[in-house]
Amino acid sequence: MKVGLLAGKGELPLEFLKSARNKCIETVTFALEGIANSEIEKYSNKIIWIKPFKLGKFLKVLKKEEISEIAILGKVEHKSAISLNGFDLKALTFLASLRDRKPETIIKGIISEIEKVGVKVIDPTEYLFHLxxxxxxxxxxxxxxxxxxxxxxxxxxxxxxxxxxxxxxxxxxxxxxxxxxxxxxxxxxxxxxxxxxxxxxxxxxxxxxxxxxxxxxxxxxxxxxxxxxxxxxxxxxxxxxxxxxxxxxxxxxxxxxxxxxxxx
Structure with a gap:
């Protein structure tokens, strides 16, 4: 079995990867450059560093990896959705399509974009129930x-x-x-x-x-x-x-x- 992880800031991505390793589950981590903890390289079977807010590039790479499930963990500052610094055309088009830029609206929109390429976004509590x-x-x-x-x-x-x-x-x-x-x-x-x-x-x-x-x-x-x-x-x-x-x-x-x- 293989599972993906989109990793932002903080310790939750690390905890997820440790738990997956304990369950003998192979992981592919898509780590946000300058945001995710570099220590995740120790615990992931494969790591792909991606630039934040490059939604188009991320979706292309995600589809290429041929994984069926992915978890999203770690923090990304919500204020980034206001400044728009570094956003690619796909990300800008995505934001423009939303009814508002509340965190939940953005997150559910991203889930929808991920699932459009055939990857299911999973509930990570199966791996993090102990927390x-x-x-x-x-x-x-x-x-x-x-x-x-x-x-x-x-x-x-x-x-x-x-x-x-x-x-x-x-x-x-x-x-x-x-x-x-x-x-x-x-x-x-x-x-x-x-x-x-x-x-x-x-x-x-x-x-x-x-x-x-x-x-x-x-x-x-x-x-x-x-x-x-x-x-x-x-x-x-x-x-x-x-x-x-x-x-x-x-x-x-x-x-x-x-x-x-x-x-x-």
Missing amino acids: LPEPGVIYGKLTDELRKEAEFGMKVAKEIASLDIGQTVVVKDKTVIAVEGIEGTNRCIERGAELAGRGFVVCKAARKNQDMRVDVPTVGSETVELIGKLKGKALIFEAKKTFLLNREKVIEIAQNYGITVVAV
């Missing part, structure tokens, strides 16, 4: 006060996620301090910390009908480290629909900073 925590406390204590704050924050996070605005909100004292937009999770947290001061809570949620093939919420040690440095109190995220990377490192950092981490 989707069940409900429960990862570290710390979920006090009654924090539970109420989490309920408030997660309700807002789910609303903005369903509107395809972002996945993250920063709250404090049942007040929305910052909402993630095109700037991304880290900048949202930084902005929230600047406005709220110490003791803020970060909440991250999936869309109501989250397509697990793409753009699944992800948190990890980098997220917790940032919250700790900015003197936040907790990270709350949606269980079973959020990838948790580096769980042991997350617990270590949370312990160092006294941060509560909970999947709800």
Whole structure:
């Protein structure tokens, strides 16, 4: 069996490739130059580096490789769809055909383009199920006060996620301090910390009908480290629909900073 991977930024592509190797599945990785982690070369049976936003070239190469399935993992900045720097004619034509440039619209459009060349975009959770925590406390204590704050924050996070605005909100004292937009999770947290001061809570949620093939919420040690440095109190995220990377490192950092981490 052979499976493809379109790899963006971050550790998820690496985790996917490691899991595929453990299952003795051959992989062909299409890695985005300047974005994907070069370490993926160690774990992929075959790697093809492609320039970002060259959709036409990617589809031609994909078809040539004769694979039947592909996973899409890793981050690509959404603001790139606004600047259009480096886009080829196929990518520009593709964007012009969309009703809007919301992340979900772009992603589903890309899936459609891939499937037009006969390749199925798969749900990667079959390979990454171990990274989707069940409900429960990862570290710390979920006090009654924090539970109420989490309920408030997660309700807002789910609303903005369903509107395809972002996945993250920063709250404090049942007040929305910052909402993630095109700037991304880290900048949202930084902005929230600047406005709220110490003791803020970060909440991250999936869309109501989250397509697990793409753009699944992800948190990890980098997220917790940032919250700790900015003197936040907790990270709350949606269980079973959020990838948790580096769980042991997350617990270590949370312990160092006294941060509560909970999947709800």
